[in-house]
Amino acid sequence: MSPVVIVGAGPAGIRAAQTLVAHGVRPILLDEAARGGGQIYRRQPANFKRSAVKLYGFEAHKASAIHQTIDDLHEQLDYRPDTLVWNAETAALDTLHDGRATRLEFSRVIVATGATDRVLPVPGWTLPGVYSLGAAQIALKFQGCAIGERVVFAGSGPLLYLVAYQYAKAGANVLAVLDSSPFSAQARALPGLLAQPATLAKGIYYRSWLTAHGIPVHQGASLIEINGEQRVQSLNWRNAKGSQHLECDAVAFAHGLRSETQLADLLGCEFTWNPLNRAWLPQRDSAGRSSIPEIYLAGDGAGIMGADAAEMAGERAALAVLEDSGYLIPPQRGNQLEHALNRIGSFRKGLEQAFAFPEDWAANAADHLIICRCEEVRAGEIRQVVREGHWEINRVKAHCRVGMGRCQGRMCGAAAAEIIACESQRGVSDIGRLRAQSPIKPLPFGLEVEP
Amino acid sequence: MIEVDAIIIGGGIVGASAALFLSKAGRRVALLERDFCGSHSSGVNYGGVRRQGRPLSQLPLSQQAHEIWSQLPQLLGIDGEYQRSGHLKLARSFNDLRALQDYAASSQGFGLDLQILDRDELRARFPWVGDVAVGASFCPDDGHANPRLVSPAFAQTARRHGAQVHEQCAVTAVEHDGQRFRVNTANGLELRAPWLLNCAGAWAGKLAEQFGEAVPMHAGHPAMLVTEPLPLVMNASTGVEGGGIYARQVTRGNCVLGGGQGFALDDARARPGQNAVLEILRQAVELYPFLEGAQAIRTWSGTEGYLPDRQPVIGHSGTQPGLLHGFGFAGAGFQIGPAVGQALTEIICSGASTTSLDAFSITRFHSISVA
Numbered sequence: 001m002s003p004v005v006i007v008g009a010g011p012a013g014i015r016a017a018q019t020l021v022a023h024g025v026r027p028i029l030l031d032e033a034a035r036g037g038g039q040i041y042r043r044q045p046a047n048f049k050r051s052a053v054k055l056y057g058f059e060a061h062k063a064s065a066i067h068q069t070i071d072d073l074h075e076q077l078d079y080r081p082d083t084l085v086w087n088a089e090t091a092a093l094d095t096l097h098d099g100r101a102t103r104l105e106f107s108r109v110i111v112a113t114g115a116t117d118r119v120l121p122v123p124g125w126t127l128p129g130v131y132s133l134g135a136a137q138i139a140l141k142f143q144g145c146a147i148g149e150r151v152v153f154a155g156s157g158p159l160l161y162l163v164a165y166q167y168a169k170a171g172a173n174v175l176a177v178l179d180s181s182p183f184s185a186q187a188r189a190l191p192g193l194l195a196q197p198a199t200l201a202k203g204i205y206y207r208s209w210l211t212a213h214g215i216p217v218h219q220g221a222s223l224i225e226i227n228g229e230q231r232v233q234s235l236n237w238r239n240a241k242g243s244q245h246l247e248c249d250a251v252a253f254a255h256g257l258r259s260e261t262q263l264a265d266l267l268g269c270e271f272t273w274n275p276l277n278r279a280w281l282p283q284r285d286s287a288g289r290s291s292i293p294e295i296y297l298a299g300d301g302a303g304i305m306g307a308d309a310a311e312m313a314g315e316r317a318a319l320a321v322l323e324d325s326g327y328l329i330p331p332q333r334g335n336q337l338e339h340a341l342n343r344i345g346s347f348r349k350g351l352e353q354a355f356a357f358p359e360d361w362a363a364n365a366a367d368h369l370i371i372c373r374c375e376e377v378r379a380g381e382i383r384q385v386v387r388e389g390h391w392e393i394n395r396v397k398a399h400c401r402v403g404m405g406r407c408q409g410r411m412c413g414a415a416a417a418e419i420i421a422c423e424s425q426r427g428v429s430d431i432g433r434l435r436a437q438s439p440i441k442p443l444p445f446g447l448e449v450e451p
Numbered sequence: 452m453i454e455v456d457a458i459i460i461g462g463g464i465v466g467a468s469a470a471l472f473l474s475k476a477g478r479r480v481a482l483l484e485r486d487f488c489g490s491h492s493s494g495v496n497y498g499g500v501r502r503q504g505r506p507l508s509q510l511p512l513s514q515q516a517h518e519i520w521s522q523l524p525q526l527l528g529i530d531g532e533y534q535r536s537g538h539l540k541l542a543r544s545f546n547d548l549r550a551l552q553d554y555a556a557s558s559q560g561f562g563l564d565l566q567i568l569d570r571d572e573l574r575a576r577f578p579w580v581g582d583v584a585v586g587a588s589f590c591p592d593d594g595h596a597n598p599r600l601v602s603p604a605f606a607q608t609a610r611r612h613g614a615q616v617h618e619q620c621a622v623t624a625v626e627h628d629g630q631r632f633r634v635n636t637a638n639g640l641e642l643r644a645p646w647l648l649n650c651a652g653a654w655a656g657k658l659a660e661q662f663g664e665a666v667p668m669h670a671g672h673p674a675m676l677v678t679e680p681l682p683l684v685m686n687a688s689t690g691v692e693g694g695g696i697y698a699r700q701v702t703r704g705n706c707v708l709g710g711g712q713g714f715a716l717d718d719a720r721a722r723p724g725q726n727a728v729l730e731i732l733r734q735a736v737e738l739y740p741f742l743e744g745a746q747a748i749r750t751w752s753g754t755e756g757y758l759p760d761r762q763p764v765i766g767h768s769g770t771q772p773g774l775l776h777g778f779g780f781a782g783a784g785f786q787i788g789p790a791v792g793q794a795l796t797e798i799i800c801s802g803a804s805t806t807s808l809d810a811f812s813i814t815r816f817h818s819i820s821v822a
Binding site: 087089092094101103268388389390392395398399404405406408437438439442443444445446447449 | 487490494599600603607678679716722723724725728729732733735736742743744745746747748749750751
């Protein structure tokens, strides 16, 4: 019998593994990273000795618990770090580890592939010194270094305030936080946010802390342009009061997160449009079952819900795997998890309202703005293809190479979709879905193939 | 009700070039495409624009296509990244080299100007070819182009010349009322015309069968991949005698490689299998050692129609006057496609094609029962 495989050792994958092990199943846990924890609880290299509180702040106990869990499970599962899943076919995953390609057949698979930042480019975003919010956080958590000495954080989403806070706390000089969502949106979102008062309280705390420490926090503030010759030297931003100029040497920006759905796509899962995420997501039921019987989805890879929800969804999906494999699982725990996930769902709605997507971004993007940095495709080139009569995103890709490069649209896909929708005067859900193609990440020539 | 002179089913390079040439000749044309023009084999193939290696029976048509390709910018308004880099066919054994010599001898007079290179000449002229090659045949005026741009441009240009181009327009019913064809589509169009062109690629068999001339066609799914941009090294498009892999490098630096077969996801979509991808990666470093350590960033496949003799069906139906076929190019339709569109145009406008199409008649399958 082929094994149960979990892809991704973040909060969802680790809790899924723990649940399976608790029921006597020995899963294979594949992870691209060297150490478990995912992005949110990314672990520092083994010889780094900073404390969990220093690294993760409020979340230290959660991070430690996740790390402890995977360490404790070590003997009871087949844990394969540094392993990329680059392709999938029916009932098999193709992996790459240490220059060696291996095929891994599975009976069931839990896909817990996580998320990356959603990037809406601004002029100058490809300059050295510009990072996504997630990348800025990883520099700090993983390597203990800051992205610059005079740093500005911009965009929107909960990560904006968290990363700014973490940088300031670590001693970096945070010049400003530029939140593109207006205060009014956040006030409107309050009822939804009250579904998770503790999380809301943390968000308020970060912001108050920043203000109390003299760090300017601007709302309704859009990043207009990043300037510099060799690297970031300054930026321009704008709010209702007008344009502002700020000298700085590093910028981190993003507008929330986007799910890493390529593996679910290659596995053949059905996708539906999710207005809250403003993205196509693999379908899943409340337990994490996809449209395909052997495939389960958990965590941010199937829709942005955050780390706490990922832990629950990982456990819930593992219970579903057990239920579907004939184990007798009392329904209480599953129901409890689904109920909790529901509550977080309401909170996410509030969050999306609070950190509203900048709907005018595409209309304001100048023609010379690079959207796809791998293939150096500018907004104007995408618009030109649309003007020639193309509106389906895979067709537009075929004509101007947007999303065809090294990242395969993982970084530029969301922005390209906005430009195409705006130019073709269609809804962003009405321009088709960028299809995933293997390899999920680049595959080297000269690899060894395991027979 | 749309009345036209010709209805073309299939917006690939064959159907779209027929639409273009017929429109330029003043005919009223409706081009019906189930998906998007040039989005299947015509748009996702390797991009080889090659005469070398074709069966001799195809060379007259291929040579005509060669002329059309030389006029591509004037015809379509884009260069389609077409370049006459030359096509280098490698031999991995002396037997293979002999086969290349035989082909060079037998294809004389067709204008290919093939040059046989022994090991030393090959090393001197193409130092990036691996030691596994013992010689090669070089066709200096063959080359490659970007199919994603060229094939849709034929349809786009046909539209500019007055053709009706209907995309996302699946054909649901075809009949002949004794005088005209009547075609209905899923989106509610009803069309009538005295001529019907079956240019539906891998899906053309169904229509042929409806008119009582089923063909033993099967679908193939070539596996392909592309690297990240690399320093410019390959100054020719390449293939290998006896099959295996083929590779070219585009101006941007990406190398496009193909070889082996993928698999169908459904009737319309295909993917290269893991086996084929790994096999391309393995063979590539033997043939093109500079690729060692480079990275493949994307793989893809398509759906192409193959007949048992690997020759296309081009020309009149054997059962239904007014019905013309142009399909079954066995993965080698991109270069020759525009000449097929032109030949079908000649049949309609002047009664016969200037190039003989006898070798490609569908009647060669009439006596064969199709399983």
